[in-house]
Amino acid sequence: MTQETIVGLLVSVLEFGTLLYLAALGETIAEKAGVLNLGVEGMMAVGAMASFWIGAETGNPWLALLFAVVVTAAFSLIHGLASVVIGADQVVSGLALTILGLGLAAFFGQSLALTTVLSTARFSALDLGPLSDIPWIGETLFSIDALSWLALSLGAVTWFVLTRTRMGLSLRAVGESAATADAAGTKVAATRLTAVAIGGGFAGAAGTYLSLVLSPGWSEGATGGLGWIAVALVIFGAWKPGRVLFGSLLFGGLIALGPRLQTFRCQDGEDIACLNFDADPTLVSMLPYILTVIVLIILSVRSRNRPSIAPAAIGLAYRREER
Numbered sequence: 001m002t003q004e005t006i007v008g009l010l011v012s013v014l015e016f017g018t019l020l021y022l023a024a025l026g027e028t029i030a031e032k033a034g035v036l037n038l039g040v041e042g043m044m045a046v047g048a049m050a051s052f053w054i055g056a057e058t059g060n061p062w063l064a065l066l067f068a069v070v071v072t073a074a075f076s077l078i079h080g081l082a083s084v085v086i087g088a089d090q091v092v093s094g095l096a097l098t099i100l101g102l103g104l105a106a107f108f109g110q111s112l113a114l115t116t117v118l119s120t121a122r123f124s125a126l127d128l129g130p131l132s133d134i135p136w137i138g139e140t141l142f143s144i145d146a147l148s149w150l151a152l153s154l155g156a157v158t159w160f161v162l163t164r165t166r167m168g169l170s171l172r173a174v175g176e177s178a179a180t181a182d183a184a185g186t187k188v189a190a191t192r193l194t195a196v197a198i199g200g201g202f203a204g205a206a207g208t209y210l211s212l213v214l215s216p217g218w219s220e221g222a223t224g225g226l227g228w229i230a231v232a233l234v235i236f237g238a239w240k241p242g243r244v245l246f247g248s249l250l251f252g253g254l255i256a257l258g259p260r261l262q263t264f265r266c267q268d269g270e271d272i273a274c275l276n277f278d279a280d281p282t283l284v285s286m287l288p289y290i291l292t293v294i295v296l297i298i299l300s301v302r303s304r305n306r307p308s309i310a311p312a313a314i315g316l317a318y319r320r321e322e323r
Contacts, residue, residue, distance in 0.1 A: 009256060010140040017245075017252030018148040019209045023230035024237070024244045025151075025158055026202025031234055032162060033195035034175035034313040038094030039079050040203050041227025042101020047072045047207025049109035052218040055121035056112065061212050064121060065147070068204040075101065076200025080193045087317035098227070106220040113219055123147045123213045147209055152245075154202075159241040171195060175311035178318035188318050203227070225289060226255075232292045235299055238309050254288040 023040050030037045051068035055061055078100070082093040123145040162168035173181040174191045182188050210226070211218055229251055237244030303309075 011143065012256035013249060013253045014140065014144050014148060015214050015252070016255045017249040018151045019206050019214055019226065020230050020233060020252055021155065021245055021248035022151050022209060023203050023206035023227060024233040024248055025155055025241060026199035027231055027234045028237070028239055028241060028244055029158065029202070030195045030199035031314055032175045032239060032311055033171050033192045034178060034311055034316065035080070035083060035192050035196050036090045036094060036315045037076065037079055037097070037196060037199055038091060038231060039076065039097025039101060040230050041223055041225065042098035043072045043076055043200050043203035044207040044210065044223045044227045045105035046075055046101045047204030048211040048222055049105040049112065049207070049218055050204070051208035052211040053109070053112055055212055056115050059121045061121050061123050064212060065205060065208045068208045069201040072204030072207065073197040073201040076196050076203070077193065080196035083317065084189055084192045084196070087319060090315050109218050109220070115218070121212065122216050123209070145213055147205070147213060151205075155241045155245055162241070172311070175313055178313050178316070182318070182320060188320070206230070229288060229292055232296055236295050239311065251288050251291070254291060
């Protein structure tokens, strides 16, 4: 197992981690406001299709990113209007959004299946000069793309806004007790709709990362369940951006490791550490999803005998009482 192989794995961990973090960060914002959105998978699919389409047409990745964010933010408001304004069940509405998003992405993206994007339409690694040549650190950390750095910056901004600003306080208050926040003058519906739209925009950015960085191209089913892992990561990270980042890297590592385990097997004459590993690749690819289920079960069992750390009003519709 060569240094090049290990560096390639580390870079892949950061890439998958970035994708999951963008989607999970958006879901964290929505759930902090008391709105459970299970439509992340569908929104990611719409974002991936939309960004790839614009990237192929214009050759500009930033324009493709902006378009995907706007489209998915608007698309997410279907769930916002149903669950926040009308008061529909958030689980049902979110699942419907996923089904609708996957269907729309497949329908409008069918003509893009054989399309390729120009190299200028992809988010490539940043050129940081000598820093990129530093062994190990430079070859991994300083060779990631601009969108990965943007995701990390957005995580820091999200943490600051949620914990250090009046806007964040209002959003968290709506997620804990909508009636109390309403009595204090916070516009509950507007706050929740804004949080849902922001969450949708983040999911669109994750879709953009998928189609313009991780696996340039578009095909039906490209998201492959990554949106569901992102939803689980919010619970795993206890609705905190920092912990969600750790979980994203952990699960991203499992996803990146799966296809590479076979390449780590010892070869004759190797004097570098390697692994004698032999397993069905299909089984290995299931590891992130198996871990997701295990984590959710453990957290559910632990929450039985202790106060829940989830936003108290999550999943609960709020209707202002007329006086």
